[in-house]
Amino acid sequence: MTTLRGKLSNHLFLTVFSLLMLYPVIWWVGASLKKTVELGLPTIWPSTPMWENYSKGWHFSGDYTFAHFFGNTLLMELGNVAGGVFTAALVAYGFSRLQFKLRAFWFLILLLTMMLPGQVTVVPQYILFNKLGWVDSYVPLVLPHFFGGGAFFVFLLVQFIRGIPRDLDEAAKIDGTSVYGIFFRIILPLIKPALVTVAIFTFIWSWDDFFAQVLYISSVDKFTVGLALRMFIDQFDIQWGQLLAMSLLSITPSVIIFLFAQKYFVEGIATTGLKG
Amino acid sequence: MGTAEPLSQAGYAEAVKAPGRKRKNKGETNLAGYLFISPWLLGFFLLTLWPIAQSFYLSFTDYSLLEAPVWTGTSNYANIFSNDATFTKSLSVTFVFVLISVPLKLFFSLMVAIALSRNIRGMNLYRTAIYFPSLIGGSIAVAALWRNMFGLDGYVNQVLAWFGIQGVGWITNPDTSLGTLILLNTWQFGSTMVIFLAGLKQIPQELYESASVDGAGRFRKFVRITLPMLSPVMFFNLVLGVIGSFQTFTSAFIITKGGPINSTYVYALFLYDKAFKHYQMGYASALAWILLGIVAALTVLNFLASRYWVFYESDGGKAK
Amino acid sequence: MRKKRSSVLALTGLTLLLAATACSNSGGGNGNGNGNDGGSGNVAGANEGGETKAADPITLGMMWWGTDERHEATKNALALYAKQNAGVAFKPEFMAWDAYWQKLPTLAASKTIPDVLQMDAAYIQEYVARGQLEDLSDIDLSGIVDPNVVENLKIGGKLYGIPLSQNAQGIAFNKAELEQYGIALPQKNWTYDEYFQWARDARAKLPEGKYPIGDSTDWGGYNMYQTSMGKDPVMADGGKKFTLDKDLFMTYYKTYEEFRKAKIVPPAEKGAAFLENDPQADPMASGVVMTRGATTGSVSALEQLMPGKVGVVNMPTGPSGGGWAQSTIFLSVSANSKHKDEAKRFLRWFITDKEAGKTLGLTRGIPINPDIYKDLEPTLAEKDKLGKEIYDLSVEKALPFYSAAAGFSEWVDTYNKEMQAVTYGQQSIEDAYDKINKMGTELAAKAGS
Known part of the structure; x- marks a missing residue:
């Protein structure tokens, strides 16, 4: 249906727009290969690329390479994503489809927990986790994801589930399916795009969450990538080349995951046999 | 179904009141409901409640973090409201930020999501490229990049110079610094856009097909199908956008530090400084609870207004 | 009914299982927390x-x-x-x-x-x-x-x-460029008057867009001036004694006001964009300002940004000395x-x-x-x-290092912000003095009680 000209102009627009958004990557790649003295220059590309920014950065710590820190972070992320996606779906289904006492009240509480700035709960929380003996482990970072994955994701999934027509549930109910069956067999497959969204955001946001990581992790062998990166920055002395090189590497997992998780957005739910 | 009836039925309150159509055994649904929300409930009681209660208590104390808290009654609140010019300033900076950046980001990300929802070859690459700015989040590179773009000798001013316009130091001019941060915030529209994208993909294609049969044009389809079907997701983005923007912190923290002359001293940054830089956690806690009050009030308004424009497929649209 | 119960169990079981894996996952190392026994x-x-x-x-x-x-x-x-x-x-x-x-x-x-x-x-x-x-x-x-x-x-x-x-506080200067423009290099034990005069003279020889010295808005810079002129430090006796000498304050900031007009210091917008030790935004490494403060501990970072070009001198002095070394x-x-x-x-x-x-x-x-x-x-x-x-x-002329007294960190921020408002031309020096002095006096009274 689309004409060739329309297609071309689509691509042209998207390419220009993408390049505009990608400007930082280009700048970043160039900067990561520069010598410190060259960073002040307006040129994008260095005169001679300093590949050793990458090799030195990778091996900066005497005891571990960045591979170790990537491993740590991915392990932590595995827990976060698994816990977050599954429990957020459970909780969201409860809030959006089931009727129970005080439902509105609990939902209100859920939303309220998002509105208090984290800066004032971080200290009591640290004291709590410290008493439980969880400091310098991943428990304080991972465990919260297993309790519904946070209000943001619960609310997000609630909105998606409420967008699904109730006829499907009703039909299943008549067939004798329990609420649990409805959740696993009907709702879960239908909200797949939203679940992928939750997974991606959980991944990216916990990768970024430096404040929590610096507080709870103190041994180098447990360092995440985010913590390792901060080792390049001190009060006066910043290892710019290595910092830029390693932080560029540090975002690649997120980029790859985003790139591959996309097909789930594309595959809408139209194919799942909804009657019009 | 071709002509969905948007914008009419079903607000949130209504949904809460009557979600299930068949009254079943009450005890049983109660049990099922609580079972499903139990992960959150458990977490709330085990991990969240105590720190929240603690911060509420601390808001009535003088607490330096380095010494035990001392009860001072409501004096933190009294001081905030009676003689703290910085409170007023940071609150107004934050209001301006929210008022401009939330609608701007919603509009922009919806437009981009629609452009990216089509199935074109190579779309996954475009999407990733466009999502990229949101991936780099609060990284150090962002601060450096932003200085590069909006500095006195930055790229923006170089482009303006072609047109004979003398630019300012966008970040360091008190009149433009907040606007620059809003722009940065809008540039990182990726998350909102992805949620729209997922929402768009959830709209059954059959609706569009039958509308085409009825002879509806592109615009009409957008207004009659896309907008109402997307309204729950739009509502989500609006509510969360408001909640999140009131707590905006990172960009101000890494790029402007609140300056120049407090022009970008957003509320969360003010609160952070009080708590961890000036050792006044009690005062900061009071600030946090005031913010909670403001945001909660606005969220309630949002929910009340939502019954006039948010359309839930599960509640309305279909005859009983 | 039976079916229902079993799925309830399955659900609870699954949640618990997930929670359990979370714990074991994370406790990877010796998860015994902060205890002094976790030899690491x-x-x-x-x-x-x-x-x-x-x-x-x-x-x-x-x-x-x-x-x-x-x-x-x-x-x-x-x-x-x-x-x-x-x-x-x-x-x-x-x-x-x-x-x-x-x-x-x-x-x-x-x-x-x-x-x-x-x-x-x-x-x-x-x-x-x-x-x-x-x-x-x-x-x-x-x-x-x-x-x-x-x-x-x-x-x-x-x-x-x-x-x-x-450690010690001194001033670093761009030796290479000062020589290039035929400007005399700063000399040891220069006085504040000589420092200011040096800046005026250098202005005449520098091309547009370059500045001899940076603006001064932070309390530390002024405190060094006040003490070198023989007055008490701004905060003394653990914050119980507060001294902000109005005459010296006015003289000091009036000088900088004059400098701003004469383009001896960079304009406010430019000054606020500086970020020390950043390869692009450092006032000196970017080639914009010819001098800046530097300490024994920090000067090496600057030297790495502009190798071979940095020279150093001590802080300007007054009748009682200048700078610090400790x-x-x-x-x-x-x-x-x-x-x-x-x-x-x-x-x-x-x-x-x-x-x-x-x-x-x-x-x-x-x-x-x-x-x-x-x-x-x-x-x-x-x-x-x-x-x-x-x-x-x-070391010869050094005065003690004066840090902000306990409880004064917010005053320090206020000082810097009020003086920034002065540099941006949004407030008079006199008004800034009144606000800063009032807040400091109140804090000192509180600390003394």
């Missing part, structure tokens, strides 16, 4: 090499900030101590400067500050005033640290931090430590032991202990020499 990593390992096993081995927690070079050297020094002292192991924790000061208040609140911690002159008053640090006056430092230095570092008559290295980095012992005696023994060793000195090298600056420095002098690199030069130039 390679440092504690060195202990095993010790010949005898003491009856009750103890683990000292130690926390510091710094660069990777410092981390490696310190870990090695700790291993050395553990080897020499069977029964002592360490749990080291290290991070960058920002993270350190973000984390420390939370540790204080949960009473888990490690036994030994690195301290900075900018923060020590706050932590001492709130009872977080142990009195170290009984550590015998005779023959290691100059008694005058020790006396100067005392807070309320007691020593709370063992000084580690020499230690600003310390090791302290937490007031909550359970191993205070062992910690103190370790602290003394840290600045006395020759072997340790060699291991630590210059990673915390020029060692305070002259004997150790003597051994290291031949290893000084070019960037370290500049730091040493600042120290040597400054």
